[in-house]
Amino acid sequence: MPIDVEAEVLWNRRLSPDYHVLALAAPSIAERVEPGQFVMVKTADGQDPLLRRPFSVFEILRGDAGMPTGFTILSKRVGPGTARLYAAPPGRTLACLGPLGRPFTLVDPPVEAWMVAGGVGLAPFATLAERLRERGCVVTLFYGARQAHELFAVDLFEKMGVRTVLATEDGTCGVHGRISEPLAVDLGRRASDAPLMVYACGPEPMLVAVSRLAAAHGRPSQLAMERVMGCGMGGCFSCVVRVRAGDGTKYVRSCIEGPVFAGEDIVWE
Amino acid sequence: MDLSVSIGALQLRNPLMSASGCFGYGVEYAEVVDLSTLGAVVVKGLFLTERDGHRPPRIVETPSGMLNAIGLQGIGVHRFIREVMPELRRHKAVVIVNICGTTVAEYADLARILSDVDGVAGLELNISCPNIREGGMTFGCDLANTRGVVSAVRRATTLPVIPKLTPNVTDVASFARAAEEAGADAVSLVNTFLAMAIDVERRRPVLSNVMGGLSGPAIRPIAVRMVYECARQVRIPVIGIGGIASARDALEFLIAGATAVQVGTANFVDPFIWPKLLSGLEEYLVRHGLERVRDVIGSLETGAAPDAHASTPRCT
Numbered sequence: 413m414p415i416d417v418e419a420e421v422l423w424n425r426r427l428s429p430d431y432h433v434l435a436l437a438a439p440s441i442a443e444r445v446e447p448g449q450f451v452m453v454k455t456a457d458g459q460d461p462l463l464r465r466p467f468s469v470f471e472i473l474r475g476d477a478g479m480p481t482g483f484t485i486l487s488k489r490v491g492p493g494t495a496r497l498y499a500a501p502p503g504r505t506l507a508c509l510g511p512l513g514r515p516f517t518l519v520d521p522p523v524e525a526w527m528v529a530g531g532v533g534l535a536p537f538a539t540l541a542e543r544l545r546e547r548g549c550v551v552t553l554f555y556g557a558r559q560a561h562e563l564f565a566v567d568l569f570e571k572m573g574v575r576t577v578l579a580t581e582d583g584t585c586g587v588h589g590r591i592s593e594p595l596a597v598d599l600g601r602r603a604s605d606a607p608l609m610v611y612a613c614g615p616e617p618m619l620v621a622v623s624r625l626a627a628a629h630g631r632p633s634q635l636a637m638e639r640v641m642g643c644g645m646g647g648c649f650s651c652v653v654r655v656r657a658g659d660g661t662k663y664v665r666s667c668i669e670g671p672v673f674a675g676e677d678i679v680w681e
Numbered sequence: 682m683d684l685s686v687s688i689g690a691l692q693l694r695n696p697l698m699s700a701s702g703c704f705g706y707g708v709e710y711a712e713v714v715d716l717s718t719l720g721a722v723v724v725k726g727l728f729l730t731e732r733d734g735h736r737p738p739r740i741v742e743t744p745s746g747m748l749n750a751i752g753l754q755g756i757g758v759h760r761f762i763r764e765v766m767p768e769l770r771r772h773k774a775v776v777i778v779n780i781c782g783t784t785v786a787e788y789a790d791l792a793r794i795l796s797d798v799d800g801v802a803g804l805e806l807n808i809s810c811p812n813i814r815e816g817g818m819t820f821g822c823d824l825a826n827t828r829g830v831v832s833a834v835r836r837a838t839t840l841p842v843i844p845k846l847t848p849n850v851t852d853v854a855s856f857a858r859a860a861e862e863a864g865a866d867a868v869s870l871v872n873t874f875l876a877m878a879i880d881v882e883r884r885r886p887v888l889s890n891v892m893g894g895l896s897g898p899a900i901r902p903i904a905v906r907m908v909y910e911c912a913r914q915v916r917i918p919v920i921g922i923g924g925i926a927s928a929r930d931a932l933e934f935l936i937a938g939a940t941a942v943q944v945g946t947a948n949f950v951d952p953f954i955w956p957k958l959l960s961g962l963e964e965y966l967v968r969h970g971l972e973r974v975r976d977v978i979g980s981l982e983t984g985a986a987p988d989a990h991a992s993t994p995r996c997t
């Protein structure tokens with residue numbers, strides 16, 4: 413069951429003129445959230461902007477005894493709501509509703525985990541990598557961005573023992589091009605009897621490419637979908653994703669039946 | 682303290698209802714809201730058959746509001762009865778089913794089917810959805826069509842019949858009168874205002890459906906005015922809807938003449954709003970020395986306030 417917490421901003425670290433990491437004191441959400449789940453954050457005290465914004469939980473913050481004290485979100489400034497978050501000073505409180513949605517299904521060794529992130533789609537993978545490493549999985553992060561200075565928190569993953577493969581569209585770091593290109597190369601090289609789960613989150617064209625590549629190589633995939641979302645609870649039917657159902661297809665609400673879907677279930681429109 | 686109100690033969694424990702389309706089928710919220718504490722749960726509009734709805738994007742935010750064009754995606758009445766009603770009965774919810782058709786006969790069929798279902802306490806007729814080509818607002822924008830669909834449903838059921846009116850007409854009170862004459866037990870208003878938002882960089886409509894319905898606090902003053910106009914012109918109860926986000930907002934509608942209210946968009950922002958609204962209503966009654974919420978309904982004073990003369994400029 414989700415709860416609504418008036419969470420204090422602990423710190424707000426700017427990573428670029430658009431990206432930032434916002435830390436929120438919400439232990440009761442932090443202790444229950446699973447990788448891939450999200451929170452709905454109210455960005456304004458009043459009624460403009462009116463709706464909450466969905467965010468994947470990026471990191472779990474822990475106190476001295478290891479107890480969860482809060483969580484962070486990785487946010488990109490794109491509109492008035494995210495602009496308020498970008499400017500939110502420590503000490504301000506923001507209503508956070510969560511945890512919401514269906515999390516990633518975790519794998520166990522010997523299954524390897526390949527996480528494919530594009531831009532702000534990195535967000536759900538820090539907690540996923542943490543959990544998978546605890547289970548002893550070999551984890552690789554394929555991480556793409558437009559340019560080198562928009563690749564964030566790579567060291568966070570490397571410290572966890574995650575292998576990283578980077579790509580930038582302008583070639584300023586890692587592979588020159590989209591992240592699906594090195595992913596395609598590595599998928600082609602991997603022995604077909606070595607089990608693998610592909611996880612992906614990012615812009616829709618990237619998700620389409622990743623799910624098709626995974627399917628072409630006979631690999632299962634789990635995709636965290638991003639949709640314009642009104643309520644996060646299944647009330648408004650705005651965040652639908654088209655999925656296969658029996659002989660046909662149907663729209664399902666990504667807030668309660670997702671945001672994580674099996675790649676083979678999604679019908680791209 | 683007595684918060685109960687009556688909608689025709691239907692007794693409600695309080696005047697708060699969820700607005701159709703803003704509360705799923707009710708069961709989505711059962712974990713966070715005790716559904717039995719609502720006056721009624723009005724569920725998402727149902728057709729006879731399942732519907733897909735429009736392509737995303739289906740919503741966009743606007744100043745203090747939002748546009749939606751969901752397109753009445755829904756599971757259809759039969760799956761609703763089979764899969765959802767048992768759970769709503771278990772939660773002891775008072776269920777009002779919002780029904781939609783493309784023909785008068787479909788509305789009547791839905792009314793007949795739902796009349797036999799244990800736990801269905803009333804029917805709200807969606808004759809006001811701005812987002813579908815057939816049915817919906819095409820009924821609610823024409824007085825003869827409004828009379829036709831209401832009287833057909835009236836003949837098909839003994840359940841309370843509540844047409845939900847559109848504000849996208851010149852004189853909404855004439856539609857309330859038409860509904861009353863055709864046998865409605867109450868009217869609910871307003872549905873959303875037909876509206877549009879444009880992405881100026883791409884020069885394209887934001888919503889896939891081009892137009893959508895505006896809801897939220899932005900529309901509240903217009904909705905209050907329309908409820909006031911209707912409540913003065915019909916004897917049947919009026920259920921007020923439009924941008925209610927606090928007990929104060931709900932009281933505005935009650936004072937204007939609404940017997941009950943529906944809360945929609947605010948539930949998206951705060952699904953825990955319901956107990957806050959109830960305690961706010963109780964607090965208001967205490968502060969004003971009132972025993973019953975019914976004493977508030979239609980209590981608007983439009984004469985000059987006793988102390989107003991002092992500051993009113995006078996001609997000499």
